[in-house]
Every structure is written in C-alpha cells, then in structure tokens.
Amino acid sequence: MPVTGETAGNAAAPILRGELRVNEPMNRHTSWRTGGCADRYYLPADLDDWVNFLRASPHEPLYVIGLGSNLLVRDGGLRGTVVALHARLNDVRLIEQNSSGGLIYAAAGVACAKVARFAAKHHFAGAEFLAGIPGTVGGALAMNAGCYGSETWEIVQQVQVVDRSGQVLIRQPSEYAIGYRSVQRHPGSASALETEWFTGAYFRLPSGDQAQARARIKQLLAQRVVSQPLDQPNAGSVFRNPPGDHAARLIEACGLKGCSIGGAMVSPKHANFIVNTGNASAADIEALIMMVQGRVKKATGIALVPEVRIIGDARRLS
Numbered sequence: 234m235p236v237t238g239e240t241a242g243n244a245a246a247p248i249l250r251g252e253l254r255v256n257e258p259m260n261r262h263t264s265w266r267t268g269g270c271a272d273r274y275y276l277p278a279d280l281d282d283w284v285n286f287l288r289a290s291p292h293e294p295l296y297v298i299g300l301g302s303n304l305l306v307r308d309g310g311l312r313g314t315v316v317a318l319h320a321r322l323n324d325v326r327l328i329e330q331n332s333s334g335g336l337i338y339a340a341a342g343v344a345c346a347k348v349a350r351f352a353a354k355h356h357f358a359g360a361e362f363l364a365g366i367p368g369t370v371g372g373a374l375a376m377n378a379g380c381y382g383s384e385t386w387e388i389v390q391q392v393q394v395v396d397r398s399g400q401v402l403i404r405q406p407s408e409y410a411i412g413y414r415s416v417q418r419h420p421g422s423a424s425a426l427e428t429e430w431f432t433g434a435y436f437r438l439p440s441g442d443q444a445q446a447r448a449r450i451k452q453l454l455a456q457r458v459v460s461q462p463l464d465q466p467n468a469g470s471v472f473r474n475p476p477g478d479h480a481a482r483l484i485e486a487c488g489l490k491g492c493s494i495g496g497a498m499v500s501p502k503h504a505n506f507i508v509n510t511g512n513a514s515a516a517d518i519e520a521l522i523m524m525v526q527g528r529v530k531k532a533t534g535i536a537l538v539p540e541v542r543i544i545g546d547a548r549r550l551s
C-alpha cells in the first residue's frame with residue numbers, strides 16, 4: 234500500500250500520517266478478545282488522514298471498526314486492511330444551544346457513553362441511553378443501536394459520511410431506511426451502491442436537567458452491572474429481539490443458559506450474551522451462535538437473527 238510517491242498521473246500521492254501495522258492480532262481489538270490477524274491495520278491521524286488513506290488505496294478491501302464490541306473476527310483473520318477509528322475520530326463538540334435544546338456533533342470514533350456524559354454536562358436530555366451502548370458512534374449509527382427503550386437514530390438530525398473515493402458528504406435521515414438494528418441507504422438514491430462509512434453525527438436534543446440526566450446515566454450503568462456479564466469478554470446482545478418477544482427469554486426457555494462449546498458459553502447471567510470464559514476461539518463462539526439458533530428454531534419455530542457482525546476467514550490460507 235503506497236504511503237508516499239507518485240501516482241500514474243505524476244501527481245504526488247498524499248502523505249499518510251497515521252499508524253500502519255502488519256499482521257495485527259484482532260483479539261486485541263474486539264471485545265470478545267478472540268480472532269485472527271488482519272493483513273494490515275491502520276489508525277488514521279484524523280478525518281483528513283482517513284480521506285487521504287482512501288484515495289491512496291482505491292482497491293484495498295477495507296473493514297472499519299470502533300471498539301470492536303459488536304464484532305466477531307474469524308480465526309483465519311482478515312484479508313485487506315482494518316481501519317480503526319476509536320480514539321482517532323474522537324471529537325465531541327457543542328454546535329448550538331438555546332432555551333429549548335441544542336445540537337451536539339460527535340465523531341464516529343467517540344464512545345457512546347462519552348456522548349451521554351457530554352450531553353448531560355450541557356443540560357440536554359434524551360441521550361442518557363447511549364451510556365448503555367458498549368460501542369462507538371459509528372457503530373451505533375450503522376446498526377441503529379439502542380437500549381432501554383431508545384434508539385440512536387431517534388436523536389439524529391444529520392450524519393457525515395465518507396465514500397470509497399474519499400469524498401466527505403452530509404446526509405439526512407430521510408436518505409436511509411432505518412429499522413430495528415438496521416440502517417440501509419434507500420435503493421435508487423444517489424451513490425446508493427457505493428460503499429460509505431459514517432464519520433460522525435449531529436444529535437438534536439431537548440433541554441433537560443443536568444442532575445437528572447447524570448442520575449439516569451448512573452442508574453442505567455448500575456442496571457448493566459446487575460443484569461449483564463461485564464466481568465467476562467462479550468459482544469453485548471448476540472441476537473435481535475424477535476417481534477413481540479425477547480431473545481433472552483427464548484434462549485432461557487430452551488434451557489441454554491450455561492451451555493458451552495469450547496471456551497464459549499451462553500452466560501448464566503443473561504441468556505442473550507455469549508461470553509469468552511478464557512480461551513474461546515472465534516470458531517467456538519460462532520458454533521455456539523449456530524447451536525442456539527438451531528435449538529430455539531426447533532423448539533419455538535422462531536429464527537433468531539444475530540446482531541453481531543461476523544467477518545473474516547474460518548482458517549488462515551497457507
């Protein structure tokens with residue numbers, strides 16, 4: 234991958250200021266703490282550097298990640314380059330504020346909990362639920378992450394994206410089909426078939442009481458500690474809730490709490506969590522996901538749909 238030099242048109246290629254790693258173990262960058270190596274792993278210095286990276290590598294297979302909290306990388310690893318945004322695109326700022334509310338901008342690499350605290354600090358309400366999402370803004374936008382009765386796109390005024398050519402664009406919520414844990418560009422929209430990644434979002438929030446917002450955040454975090462296995466590596470909820478029901482209830486009803494394959498186990502604390510008990514391979518976790526799906530389908534007729542993104546090769550090619 235070029236970092237400096239001349240292009241075919243004799244124009245100077247952009248100088249990249251980020252950090253490039255080769256054969257980077259992805260178990261360091263996913264919350265399940267498992268998975269193979271990425272051929273290349275790039276940490277952009279900032280948005281401009283990411284744009285230059287895209288322009289310098291127009292045909293490179295890319296995977297963009299944040300905290301890796303909703304991601305399973307198979308044991309064979311990834312061919313191509315992982316671009317990691319967490320702690321790189323990390324800007325949160327107040328855009329406007331008045332007596333009725335205001336606007337916050339948060340870049341894609343910002344942890345959702347940080348946005349919740351920033352909103353409370355500036356006397357806004359409605360963002361407290363973000364404290365319960367164990368990921369970044371980019372990931373929350375990509376899947377319409379939600380918890381405790383609220384979803385990310387409910388507070389989005391507009392988003393910023395970058396396309397595969399390195400062009401930065403502003404898009405409106407109306408340009409997307411937004412559903413439960415699902416966000417897609419509308420078919421027929423301009424550039425609908427081009428790959429794009431979220432670089433940030435503008436959140437419109439009403440005014441609120443700072444003390445109440447902070448208390449609500451504290452309450453939600455305490456609720457997570459009580460109800461979720463935060464002491465073991467996990468990726469949050471594994472399956473979407475089917476209409477009118479809860480995945481955790483179905484899994485528990487099938488007697489699957491505590492079931493394990495290798496080092497992967499259905500959490501005894503929360504049935505919709507699969508934990509790494511210490512030495513789980515990605516294959517263990519994927520096999521357990523499939524086993525749970527099969528058992529629930531056989532017992533109830535309901536096909537559980539994974540929330541987690543599963544990528545990479547099952548085995549490393551020699």
